[in-house]
Amino acid sequence: MKTLLQNFRIVDASIDAIGAVILHDEIIRDVWVKGEAIRYDIGRMGIDRVIDGGGLTLMPAFIDMHAHFRDPGFPEKETLESASLAALAGGYTTVICMANTKPVIDTFEAAQALKHRSNALRLIDLYPALALTRSMAGTELASGFSALDLIRTSALKDIALGFSWPGPRYVRLCSEDGKDVADDALFKEALVRAAALRLPVSCHCDAGGHEALQAWEAGQPYSIWSRIEENVATERAIRLGREAGAHVHIAHVSTKEALARIRAAKARGESVSCEVTPHHLCLTESDAASLGSESYGRVNPPLRNEEDRQALIAGLVDGSIDAIATDHAPHTSGDKEHGSPGFSGLETSFAACFTELVGKGHLSLSRLSALMSVAPARLLRLFDRGAIEPGLLADLVVVDTEAVWHVDTALFRSRGKNSAFSGRALSGKTLMTLHAGSVVFDRGFGAKL
Ligand SMILES: [Zn+2]
Incomplete structure (x- = not known):
């Protein structure tokens, strides 16, 4: 399965740029950032799934x-x-x-x-x-x-x-x-x-x-x-x-x-x-x-x-x-x-x-x-x-760096509700997690695709 993740701010230890990523099954197949020539004709690549980030951050x-x-x-x-x-x-x-x-x-x-x-x-x-x-x-x-x-x-x-x-x-x-x-x-x-x-x-x-x-x-x-x-x-x-x-x-x-x-x-x-x-x-x-x-x-x-x-x-x-x-x-x-x-x-x-x-x-x-x-x-x-x-x-996380949220331990997936940050306002929210190319967590971001 080929997945295209586009319109993301791509950030890792050496990149911070708007761009796109193509996954082939569990592996990252290609990465390109704005300014680089797109090396593929996406229409002819047989993309099975497109995840549009709308400017969100992919790490x-x-x-x-x-x-x-x-x-x-x-x-x-x-x-x-x-x-x-x-x-x-x-x-x-x-x-x-x-x-x-x-x-x-x-x-x-x-x-x-x-x-x-x-x-x-x-x-x-x-x-x-x-x-x-x-x-x-x-x-x-x-x-x-x-x-x-x-x-x-x-x-x-x-x-x-x-x-x-x-x-x-x-x-x-x-x-x-x-x-x-x-x-x-x-x-x-x-x-x-x-x-x-x-x-x-x-x-x-x-x-x-x-x-x-x-x-x-x-x-x-x-x-x-x-x-x-x-x-x-x-x-x-x-x-x-x-x-x-x-x-x-x-x-x-x-x-x-x-x-x-x-x-x-x-x-x-x-x-x-x-x-x-x-x-x-x-x-x-x-x-x-x-x-x-x-x-x-x-x-x-x-x-x-x-x-x-x-x-x-x-x-x-x-x-x-x-x-x-x-x-x-x-x-x-x-x-x-x-x-x-x-x-x-x-x-x-x-x-x-x-x-x-x-x-x-x-x-x-x-x-x-x-x-x-x-x-x-x-x-x-x-x-x-x-x-x-x-x-x-292809282990990736989509984050919203603009989001501000209050820590509510009742919503934790962990059975441990003992957070030191309980009730605090924090910025930056994880919205979606991919493991080996599969979406394994989605806070509702996927529903908006
Ligand atoms: Zn320990």
Whole structure:
């Protein structure tokens, strides 16, 4: 099937121009922008479907390196289906889901089973993160990292990627997200094994050692000792990653000091990357206080101060921060009232970032696209997506950059209604999402075609 998307403002990391795109089944066949000669006689191309943007914006769909789908094990919070629908509503078609489910995803077989269940829904492209230790107990390596597994998986050559890939395709990232591996030797061993599989390790960075403990024992407030915790743990993850020869990806960086450590490691040429969440970019501890610091405003790491927030924005501007990831963490309202940390973030991520970063002139829309699509694609070695280029997967999102809307969590596809942006007015709305050339989400835009 051939689809023509015309009269769009086409924006990715390297394009921002009015133009058109032709899809052939699941692949982007051609892209042209105004001023370029149209290379085809559209009438003779046998176009089956035309989507006219009327000046709306077409971007590569977003790629989330960090979400909690709560499946298997916590259907009251979220399921594969509800999370996938939330992802699509937010413009995401590729998501890495964290392993802290019940049971924990700590074997290649469990990751493969989850991937198969997700594929059967035909909604998004899900990649389960693999836990570093068995049951995330922090006492022994997950079986995916056993010597036997390494030998077995190294036999799987991934010809489709054009190079020898020592691990299975459905695992792109390892993470003990939710906590760190406390034991240095075990953490380092996991990093060595992940490096052998060429898998980046996403680090949660909350093991603050005796420095954070001292601050806690001295009666320092949470805002102080949790900051020390993150800073010390970031330093530790970078050091152990360097010693192990692994690629360390720092999840949800939130303090200016942690960012400075990452920036310094990058300046030394170390294999380090990091992500930031929309809530840490847009909100501070005063927002947490008004939401309820111990309930609806609680998140790990906590919302920090204005100086940190400005430092994170500066980190996006100067390229120290590689990607934006949601840390989508759905909970029931009962769980939030009892202090479960995290926000339901997939459905507000683009609008929150667009409002704060593009709307206030910090970043261009192209740069935001890079942070939400091609940069995570490259970190995950998913070279077939993340941009609007011939030959890439037709994973696309139509956004209305003029729209202003109020966040109503009752309308969320996610079962988690715990949004940090609830009731806020945001600009920029996702209207339609295509995955592999198929329209998989449509907010009514299609009806107007
Ligand atoms: Zn997380």
